[in-house]
Amino acid sequence: MLRRALNALTPDDLVVLAAEQVPDNFDPRRAARSRRYEYRIWNRPEPSPFWRRYAWHIPWALDLDPMRAAAHALVGERDFSSFRAAGCDAAHAVRRVLLSEIERRGDLVVYSIEATAFLRHMVRNIVGSLVEVGQKRRSADFAALLAARDRTLAAETAPPQGLCLVEIRYERREA
Numbered sequence: 001m002l003r004r005a006l007n008a009l010t011p012d013d014l015v016v017l018a019a020e021q022v023p024d025n026f027d028p029r030r031a032a033r034s035r036r037y038e039y040r041i042w043n044r045p046e047p048s049p050f051w052r053r054y055a056w057h058i059p060w061a062l063d064l065d066p067m068r069a070a071a072h073a074l075v076g077e078r079d080f081s082s083f084r085a086a087g088c089d090a091a092h093a094v095r096r097v098l099l100s101e102i103e104r105r106g107d108l109v110v111y112s113i114e115a116t117a118f119l120r121h122m123v124r125n126i127v128g129s130l131v132e133v134g135q136k137r138r139s140a141d142f143a144a145l146l147a148a149r150d151r152t153l154a155a156e157t158a159p160p161q162g163l164c165l166v167e168i169r170y171e172r173r174e175a
Contacts, residue, residue: 028168034098036114036167039127039158044107055108056127056162062109062134067102070133071111073142074100074126081149083129085121085157093119093149102130109134112166121157128155 006016040055042048047057074097081093099114111127129145132138132155145153 031170032168033171034114034116034169035118035165036112037123038164038166039111039123039162041109041162042107043109053161056159058131060135062131063136064102064104064109064134066140067130067134070130070140070142071100071102078146079149080119080122082145082151082154083122083125084119084151085125088120090119095119123163124158124160125154127158
């Protein structure tokens with residue numbers, strides 16, 4: 001009942017899947033165990049009028065194998081300074097990535113990443129570099145890019161329209 005009422009009040013681009021009572025001191029930002037984002041790339045020569053607001057149009061072929069190798073290098077606890085935006089106010093750049101993978105879904109190339117926390121523009125900065133890997137303009141050696149801890153060595157930030165927050169995970173409380 002509460003879920004249905006909340007969905008009636010939210011904008012069309014937001015859906016409440018579950019709702020439960022929490023203590024008054026619950027902080028949804030700090031209590032989250034992980035967040036998962038997807039970044040969508042419309043990968044065909046012609047743009048899509050349907051996906052233009054929800055995906056980055058890349059008209060050139062992308063080689064997904066080296067992109068997958070680069071994405072895999074991000075899994076684990078790493079210093080993501082090379083993908084940190086200017087003006088990021090995080091105390092440090094160390095983050096733990098639980099999942100980092102790329103798949104093709106028809107004409108969409110979808111990058112999925114799940115982490116315990118993210119830096120400002122971290123996902124979009126990663127995607128910009130992954131696209132350069134897929135275009136053979138950059139090495140797939142993301143371990144070296146991470147080790148450099150230098151934002152100027154990574155690619156330009158990917159545009160915002162491909163980014164979507166897919167899930168926030170919370171620790172389940174036992175009743």
